[in-house]
Amino acid sequence: MGLEDKLSELKARVTELSTLGEVMALLNWDQACYMPPGASEDRARQMAALGALIHDKATAPEMGQLVEDLAAELGDLNADTLEAREVYLAKERFEKTAKVPRELALEIIAAEARGHDTWVKAKRENDFAVFAPDLKRIFDLAKARAEYFKPYDHVYDVLLDDYERGMKTAEVQAVFNWLKPRQTELVRRILQAPQPDDSFLERDYDLEGQRKVGEYAVRKMGYDLNEGRIDRSDHPFTTSIGRGDVRFTMRYLPSVRSSLMAHMHEGGHALHSQGLNPEWRGMYLRRGPSSGIAESQSRLWENLVGRSREFWAFFMPVMQATFPEHLASVSAEQMYRGLNRVENSLIRIEADEATYNLHVMLRMELEIALLEGNLETRDLPEAWNEKMRANLGLTPPTDSLGVLQDMHWSSGLIGYFPTYSLGNLYASQFWNQLLKEQPGIPDQVARGEFGNVLEWMREKVHRVGTRYDPQVILERATGERLNPKYYMDYLTEKYTEIYGL
Ligand SMILES: [Zn+2]
Numbered sequence: 045m046g047l048e049d050k051l052s053e054l055k056a057r058v059t060e061l062s063t064l065g066e067v068m069a070l071l072n073w074d075q076a077c078y079m080p081p082g083a084s085e086d087r088a089r090q091m092a093a094l095g096a097l098i099h100d101k102a103t104a105p106e107m108g109q110l111v112e113d114l115a116a117e118l119g120d121l122n123a124d125t126l127e128a129r130e131v132y133l134a135k136e137r138f139e140k141t142a143k144v145p146r147e148l149a150l151e152i153i154a155a156e157a158r159g160h161d162t163w164v165k166a167k168r169e170n171d172f173a174v175f176a177p178d179l180k181r182i183f184d185l186a187k188a189r190a191e192y193f194k195p196y197d198h199v200y201d202v203l204l205d206d207y208e209r210g211m212k213t214a215e216v217q218a219v220f221n222w223l224k225p226r227q228t229e230l231v232r233r234i235l236q237a238p239q240p241d242d243s244f245l246e247r248d249y250d251l252e253g254q255r256k257v258g259e260y261a262v263r264k265m266g267y268d269l270n271e272g273r274i275d276r277s278d279h280p281f282t283t284s285i286g287r288g289d290v291r292f293t294m295r296y297l298p299s300v301r302s303s304l305m306a307h308m309h310e311g312g313h314a315l316h317s318q319g320l321n322p323e324w325r326g327m328y329l330r331r332g333p334s335s336g337i338a339e340s341q342s343r344l345w346e347n348l349v350g351r352s353r354e355f356w357a358f359f360m361p362v363m364q365a366t367f368p369e370h371l372a373s374v375s376a377e378q379m380y381r382g383l384n385r386v387e388n389s390l391i392r393i394e395a396d397e398a399t400y401n402l403h404v405m406l407r408m409e410l411e412i413a414l415l416e417g418n419l420e421t422r423d424l425p426e427a428w429n430e431k432m433r434a435n436l437g438l439t440p441p442t443d444s445l446g447v448l449q450d451m452h453w454s455s456g457l458i459g460y461f462p463t464y465s466l467g468n469l470y471a472s473q474f475w476n477q478l479l480k481e482q483p484g485i486p487d488q489v490a491r492g493e494f495g496n497v498l499e500w501m502r503e504k505v506h507r508v509g510t511r512y513d514p515q516v517i518l519e520r521a522t523g524e525r526l527n528p529k530y531y532m533d534y535l536t537e538k539y540t541e542i543y544g545l
Contacts (some may be wrong), residue, residue, distance in 0.1 A: 047114075047117055050110060050113060050117070051112050051114070051130075052378070053110055053326065054110060054111070054114060054130070054131070054134055055326050056093065057101070057107055057110070057432070058134065058205075058326055058327060058328060059325075059326030060101065061098065061101060061102055062115065062326060064094065064097060064098045064101070066285050066286050066289075067094060068095070068098070069283045069285050070285050071087065071090060071091055071094070072091075072282050072283065072320070073275075073291060073293075075087050076277040076278070076279075076281070076293060077275045077276065077277050077293060078275075079122075085250065088157070093154075095153065096150075097246045097383065098245070098347055098532070099141070099146075099149065101169075101541060102137070102138070103141050103142045103146075103388060108138055108142060110140050110357050111131065111134050111135045112135075114131045114135075115131055115135055117129055120179055120282060121135065123541045126329065126511075127489075129329060130327050130329055130412045131512060133328035133329065133510060134328055135455060140206070142195065143192045144189055144192055145281070146174075148185070148188060148189060148511045149480065150434055151185060152182075152185050152186075152189065153454060155178065155181050155182050155185055155204030155214060155456070156182065156454070156455050158178055158297070158457040159179065159181070159182050159452045159453075159454040159455070159456070160451065160455055161428070161455075162174055162175045162176075162178045162454070163175050163179075163448065163451060166443075166446075166448055166455075167444050167448040167449075170443055170444040170448070171443075171506060172424070172425050172443045172447060172448060174426075175448065175454070176421050176422055176502075178261075178420075178454070179421050179424075179453060179454070180369075180421040181414065182453060182454070182456055182458070183414050183421065183453075183458065185456075186203060186415070186456065186458050187199060187415060189202075190203065190380040191200065197213070197214065198212075198213040198214070198412075199415050199416070200213040200411065200412055200415055200459060202211050202459075203411075203415075203458050204216070204458030204459040204462065205372055206459060206464050207334060207335040207336070207459060207460050208335060208462070208463050208466060208512060208514060209333065209334055209513050210513045210514065210515060211334075211336070211466070211514065211515070212461075213412070215460070215526075216408070216466070217460050219469070219526065220405050220408070220462075220465070222528055223401060223405075223531075223532065224401075224405055224529050226532050227399075227401060227402060228402065230398060230436070230535060230536060230539060231398050231399055231402075233543075233545050234386045234398060234539050234543050234545065235387070235388070237384060237543040237544060238543075239387075240378075240381035240382055240384075240385055240542070241378065241381075241382060242301075242381075242382035242383070242385045244370060244371065244374050244378070244382065244459050244476075245299055245300055245301040245382055245383070245387075246298075246299045246301070247298075247299075247300075247370045248298045248516075249298055249299065249300040249367060249370060249395075250367070251296040251298075251445055252267035253366045253367055254296050254300060254303045254304070255274075255294070255296065256291075256366060257363060257366050258274075258294065258303055258304055258306075258307030259274060259307070260302060260309050260362060261307055261308055261311070261350075261359070262274075262308065262310075262311035263501065264315070264492055264494060264496050264499045265308065265315060265345060265349075265498065266315055266494060267311050268318055269287060269312050269316060271288040271488055272289065272290045272291050272292070272314055272318065273288060273291050274292055274293070274294060275289070275291065275293050275294075276293060276294055276296070277293035277294075277295065278295060279293075279451075279487075280292065280293050280294050280295055280306050280309070280310050281293055281310070282310045282314050282317065284317045285502065286375055287320075287322065287325060289372075289474045290317040290318050292310035292311070292313065292314050293310070294306060294307060294310070300370075301383075301386040302394070304350070304363075305350055305351070305383070306347050307470075308340065308345045308346045308349065309342040309343070309345065309346040310351040311342075311345060312341045312342035312343070312344060312345035312346060313338060313341060313342045315345070315500075315501070316332060316338060316341040316342075316505070317332070318505050318506075319498075319501070319502045319506025319507060320332075320506060320507070320509050321432070321508075321509055324509060328510060329402045329509045329510055330369045330509050330510075331500075331509060331510050332509070332510070333464065333508070333509065333510045333512070333513065333514050334465035334519060335460060335512075336462075336463040336466030336467050336469075336470060336514055336516050337467075337470060337505065337517060338339070338467070339461075339463055339464055339466070339467025339468075339470075339471075340466075340467045340471040340505075341455075341471075341505065342467070342469075342504075343467050343468050343471040343499065344471040344474060344475060344501070347397055347468075347471065348462060348471055348472070348475045349489060349494070349497065351380075351381045351383055351384055351397070352487045353376075353377070353382075353487070354487070354488060354489040354490040355489055355490075356376040356379050356380045357378075358373075358424070358489065358491060358492040359489040359492070360375070360376035361396075379396050381542055384396070384539075385395070385536070385544055386399065386539065387396045387399075387525070388436040388438050388446045389436070389438075390436050390438055390440050390446065390449075391449055392404070392407075392443065392450065394451065397468070397535065397538075398495065398535055398539060399436065399443070400465070400468065401455075401462075401468060402430070402436055402463045403435075403436075404462060404464050404465040405435065405465070406428070406431040406432065406435050407450075407461040408462050409431065409459055409463070410424065410427060410428065410431070411458055411459065413427070415458075424447055425443050425446060425447045427460070428446050428447040429446060429447075432446065460477065466514075466526070466531040467490045468531060469526060469528050469530070469531045470480050470514075470518060470526070471529040472530040472533075472534045473518060473521065473522050473524075473526070473527060473531070474501070474504070474505070474518075474521060475530075475534075476522070476530045477496065477521060477522040477523070482496055482497075482500070485497060504517070504520070504521040505517060505521070508520075524532050526545035
């Protein structure tokens with residue numbers, strides 16, 4: 045078989061894996077949105093069968109041989125060509141899956157399935173002890189899996205690399221160590237100033253009205269509903285079920301505080317997926333490069349655009365027309381200030397831009413302590429509360445509002461949290477560069493024109509797929525690797541003005 049034949053063979057295999065992955069995504073989406081409760085056992089059986097099929101195809105000896113042959117034939121997989129990159133990604137994926145013994149991989153899947161159930165129960169009953177043994181098991185298995193990826197500088201590097209290719213623990217720690225005192229000091233100053241009024245966000249807003257304005261906003265952003273749809277689920281998420289099928293979900297509450305921003309957040313994820321290069325169908329190249337880059341795209345629309353004064357100049361009349369009884373007497377400026385109110389809070393997903401990263405840092409510190417053996421799972425609630433007091437000056441009244449609030453650990457997502465903060469930092473760095481190149485962007489946003497924002501992101505991020513590692517994407521777009529200064533400057537400027545610091 046010649047090189048071309050082998051590359052086609054790889055493409056056929058990757059296409060098959062992606063196709064099965066899309067079927068899994070459809071099962072997941074249906075489970076979250078429409079499945080009747082009585083079907084949970086059936087769905088678990090269907091997903092386990094499909095999961096085993098995907099695992100076996102991904103780790104098939106023929107796949108390993110093909111990837112080895114291609115790597116040998118191409119030589120330097122770091123060469124700047126599409127073929128070398130695709131084979132590099134295929135080899136990486138194969139090794140990550142095949143290095144872990146099948147029994148361990150299946151044990152991990154089973155522990156996560158059980159962990160998710162006990163976490164739901166523990167959170168509902170506010171009883172950490174219900175979840176503690178499974179949590180310990182999940183961390184132990186993560187450590188056992190990391191053993192197969194030695195040598196590493198830090199065990200956390202192995203986990204982090206699953207979500208943020210090439211990023212090292214030491215690099216994230218250095219960024220967080222720089223950011224933490226600065227962000228904490230900014231929050232301290234903000235909280236001494238008078239708070240803007242945001243009581244109008246908490247009125248009883250019609251849910252259908254919220255859906256309408258949310259859909260209007262994401263359509264304006266460029267989300268194509270001919271190749272997507274919006275449904276309801278308990279937790280908003282975005283999923284790709286095919287090249288022409290990128291859906292997201294929403295949750296609506298009477299308060300209007302979060303639904304529009306959540307639309308723009310998930311809409312940002314969906315635009316990223318819709319913008320991946322269509323010519324790379326069936327290739328690893330046509331995937332998002334990392335969780336951090338993915339999150340930069342959602343945060344950019346949610347915060348840099350959606351929480352800006354310019355956006356509200358455009359959007360306030362839309363909101364007032366939809367909710368005249370609640371908002372007729374509220375100005376765009378009041379809305380802007382209300383949506384940017386800062387306070388120390390218990391729940392990460394409800395945190396404002398100024399305090400959000402402090403929640404993430406706490407989680408990363410605890411994950412590292414658990415992996416290094418400096419903290420026992422049973423002592424986690426106490427350690428959590430101590431850090432909440434230190435970082436945010438609050439003690440969670442219950443574990444459900446503390447250590448049990450996130451589902452991540454129960455699903456084996458260890459090393460994932462930092463990518464949320466990286467997303468914030470990347471978004472500011474991209475935005476800074478975009479404004480440098482196109483100073484007219486804020487005026488365009490104020491007129492509801494988002495085409496140039498989207499086109500810049502399409503060119504610099506979406507169409508790039510996984511052609512480059514996250515830091516290289518950042519460097520090619522902005523001239524430098526991750527630099528937290530842009531984020532800190534953005535926060536400082538924004539809140540100094542809002543709070544008159
Ligand atoms: Zn997100």
